[in-house]
Each structure stands twice: as structure tokens, then as C-alpha cells.
Amino acid sequence: MFLLALGSFLLFAAALAVRSGHLAFPGLRTKSLPPGPPTLLFIGNMHQIPRTGIHLKLTEWAAKYGPLYSLKVGNGTTVVISSPRYVRQLLDKLSVDFSYRPPLYILNDLVFHGNHSMLMSPGDRWRLRRKLFHQLLMEKRCEQEHIRLIEAESVQMLHDFVLDSNDCMEKIPKRFSNSIIMSLVFGVRTPSRHSSHMKKLYDIMLELSKISEIGATPPVDLLGVFKYIPEKLWGSWRTRAQNLSQMMTLLYGPLVEHVLQRRSTGRVKTSFLDEVLNQQEKLQLRREEINTMCGNLVEGGSDSVGSMMLAFIQAMLAFPDVQKRAQEELDAVVGESRMPTWADYAQLPYVAMIVKETMRWRPVVPGAFPHAAAKEHVIDGMTIPKGATVLLNTWGLHHDPSVHPSPDTFDPMRYEDRTLLAPEYTNHENRDHYGYGAGRRICPGLHLSERAMFIGMARMLWAFTIAHKLDAQGSPIPVITDARDGYEDGLLQCPRAFEAAVTPRSTARRDLIVSSMPEAEREVFSVYTEEVTV
DSSP, X not given: OHHHHHHHHHHHHHHHHHHHTSOOOSSOOOTTSOOOSOOBTTTBTGGGSOSSOHHHXXXXXXXXXXXXXXXXXXXXXXXXXXXXHHIIIIIITTTTTSOBOOOOIIIIIIISTTOOGGGOOSSHHHHHHHHHHHHHHOXXXXXXXXXXHHHHHHHHHHHHHHHHSSSSTTHHHHHHHHHXXXXXXXXXXOOSTTOHHHHHHHHHHHHHHHHHSTTSSOOTTTOGGGGGSOGGGGTTHHHHHHHHHHHHHHHHHHHXXXXXXXXXXXXXXXXXXXXXXXXXXXXXXXXXXXXXXXXXXXXXXXXXXXXXXXXXXXXXXXXXXXXXXXXXXXXXXXXXXXXXXXXXXXXOHHHHHHHHHHHHHSOSSTTOXXXXXXXXXXXXXXXXXXXXXXXXXXXXXXXXXXXXXSTTSOOGGGGTTOOSOGGGGTTOTTOOOOTTOOGGGSOTTHHHHHHHHHHHXXXXXXXXXXXXXXXXXXXXXXXXXXXXXXXXXXXXXXXXXXXXXXXXXXXXXXXXXXXXXXXXXXXXXXXXXXXXXX
């Protein structure tokens, strides 16, 4: 069926070319473009783009065609960046020109109706959202306010592992990350890993990840004729996009309505949404914009930290020597009578290196999100045309053996000379990793994420021995950590469900975890008394 559709398109394109009276055939790479895989007339490289695992293919091509190469689909050009030098020269130093987004009909028009900040090109609407996000996520507030919530939520994460890590183990770190951002955005916690809003959010994230991956849907932005080909020939992409949009409306709408109802009774909190509504007379945001803006924050804050915590657990299973060394550092600095806190960061450099290595080893967004060139640029004799899509190949950058020897090995010592927080290296020649993006599109939540991951990983290592679970015969149950087979397909890379034995390292540590839970509830969680059923 796909070949029939492709054949129809080729005939259609040929007819247009003949009718126009010239041979301006699309799909061919001009000599001025960066090199790349051979193209076919009209379709360019479309037939070579896989439906899944695009980051692995992009990295394979980088090894063959170089750190800056191009792909063609119709008249469209995509330029792939796979080296730190080109990231710095293009996305960082020329960030004004490379902070735009390409047209994304499926996501921007069908799913988000033009309201998602990540899909917006620079302009007044985008700048307003970045400003509002910064007000919530700035380093000062993370350092002085949000850290109490992070540390309290980590206590519940440890408590959940102590009580029952056999029941949906992978949801425990996800609850940790989801509850932090839900509390900050709506003033509503996620008290249980079975909370309805959390389940619906991660269902949304899974479908959003799958529909966003390059190759998963037809290239309608580069070959507009695909909008008119029956959708059943390509996975019912239009219906999936519309259904995803409806899922979001049914989750974010009631959450926003809950806050509006809460405010009507005089209960105004310090959540992001409350702060936005306090400025609404000036902002004049539509309800749909507010819903999507809050959803943007919850999506980004929930999936990134949760996925990294699960990748960290996998790394501790696969590389037990790393776990042992980190625990020796924690025992020397923290001891057994208290948990590590954010104040211990400078004294725990090896744990800090584990955070960085987790983000390098299994980045949440291995293919990054596409940028677009606002004007033509020439670099090293290669032309990046105006309007070209520009991809930051995060996986390729993180798994380049010339930069990171033995890239599949989890080795925190790669960062022995870079133990400061990631924001300290965003404009540095020796960048630590690209997990937060680059240039003006760098993740606004990086200050919150850095603290949540450090506290989460440090406390897991302090509290538990992480080992393979044993089967009925006493043999270790294998865990697949391979990027292709052990992780979900899609734009977002999250480990597939796996099992692990998470056991308290001592009775004293277990008792401290259990006794700390009432204090967290009394001192922090009591502010967030509601759970919203959606």
C-alpha cells in the first residue's frame, strides 16, 4: 500500500514538473550542501528513514558522512549536527538564527493547535512563555524554595521502595518526578503511583513520544501531498494526532478548572498557575493557552527526571562497581545517621558525575527536537539553506568514541574534571552533555532537574543495594539495557518495564526512611492536600 502511494506521488510530482516547463526536480542534493547518503529523485532520502530508532540511524550516518551532513526529502533539507564544534558554532554562537522551529503540521496544528511553547518560533508569545517558565524555574527559587519539596518527595520515593518495590517498580521514580512538577504547577501532589492524573499523563507522554519520532508519520511538512493520501496507509496518523489532542484536553482542562474552583473559595496557593492567574488581567491568555502552557511544564518535568532515574537504576545493575564506589563516598561524607541533602553536593563529586553520565549514557531525547535556520549560513564551505531543518544529534554526540571512548560503558570518571552543575558548562568549550539542548532553546527546567536527579540518585545509593532480582531457580533475571531493545520507541527514550531488587543497606537506614515520612507529610505535603480525580 505504501509503495502504491509513493508511486502515485512520483507520477504527480513528475506531472507538475513537466507542466511547469522546467526540470526543478526535488529530492536531489546540490553540491553546496553538506554531504549525506545518496538520494533518489523526488523523494530524496525518505525511503532510508526508519520508522523507529532514528537516533541510531542518524549516528550511523554521522560515522560515514561526518559531523555535519544533510538529508533530503522533497524540496526540504535537514542538516544533522553530531559534533561539539558545530553545536557551538551554529546553535550557540548563532542562536538568534537557529532558535526557530520548522513547520510541524501534525504536532503544532493537529495536536497542540499552535499553543505549545516548544513548537513556537521566537516571537512575543514564545518570549512570554519563557519568561513565565523562568519565574517558576529560575535557579534562585529552585535553590531556596523548591529544594524542600524535592527532598520531601524523595523521602516518599525511598519509602515506596521500602514498602513495596515489587508492585510497578518503574512507577516509583515516575511518581517522584511527576509529584514535584504537579505540586509546582497546580499545587496538587501525586500521593500515589496509582493516581489517575499520573496514569493519564504517562499515557499521553508515551503516545506523544511515538507520534513525534521522525519516520513515525508521513513527512507532510516537506511533501505536502502526503496530507491528502489516505491516513490508513501510514498508521492512521491524523486520527492518532486528534485523539492525542483530546487526551490532553481531558487531563489539563479539569486540572486547571480545579485550581479555578479552589481560588473561588479563597484558597490561593503559590503554584505556577496561581501566579499566572494573578497576572491574568495583564496577560489576557485564552483558556486553551493556559491549559497547554501548564501541560508543557508537567510533560517536561515528569518524563525527564523519571526516565533518568530508571536509566540510573539500570546502570547500577549493569555496572555494580560504580554503585559500590558511590556508596563508599556517601558513607564517608554522610554516614548512616542522616540522608544526603542538597547541601552535600560539593562533597559528593562522584555522585554528581553519575548524574552526568546517566544523561550521557541514555539521554531522554536522543534525537533532540528540530531547529530551523532563519537565514542561510555557510560553514566550512558547506551551505545550510534558509528554512532548513537542523537536528541536534544528541545520541551521536554522546556516543562518539572519539569524544567518549567506549561510549556504551557507564563510566562516571569521564567527568572527573567537570563536577559542577550543568548550567556552568552550557557556554563552555568542554561541554559536559547535551541532555538539556543548546542555544536559546535550552531546557528552562534544567535547574530543577539537576537538583531532583542529584537528590534522587544520591538518596537511592545511600539507602539501597540495587541488584538483579532472582528467578525461582536463584538465577539473576537479566535486564536489557541496550538502546534499541531495552527502551521504548519514540522521540523520548524511557526504559521498558524491568525488574530489580532494591534492598535497604541496613536496618538503621530503613528505620530512618520510615520515620522521616511523617515529617515530610507534616512539614511539606500538608500544603498540598488535594488529589484531583480526572
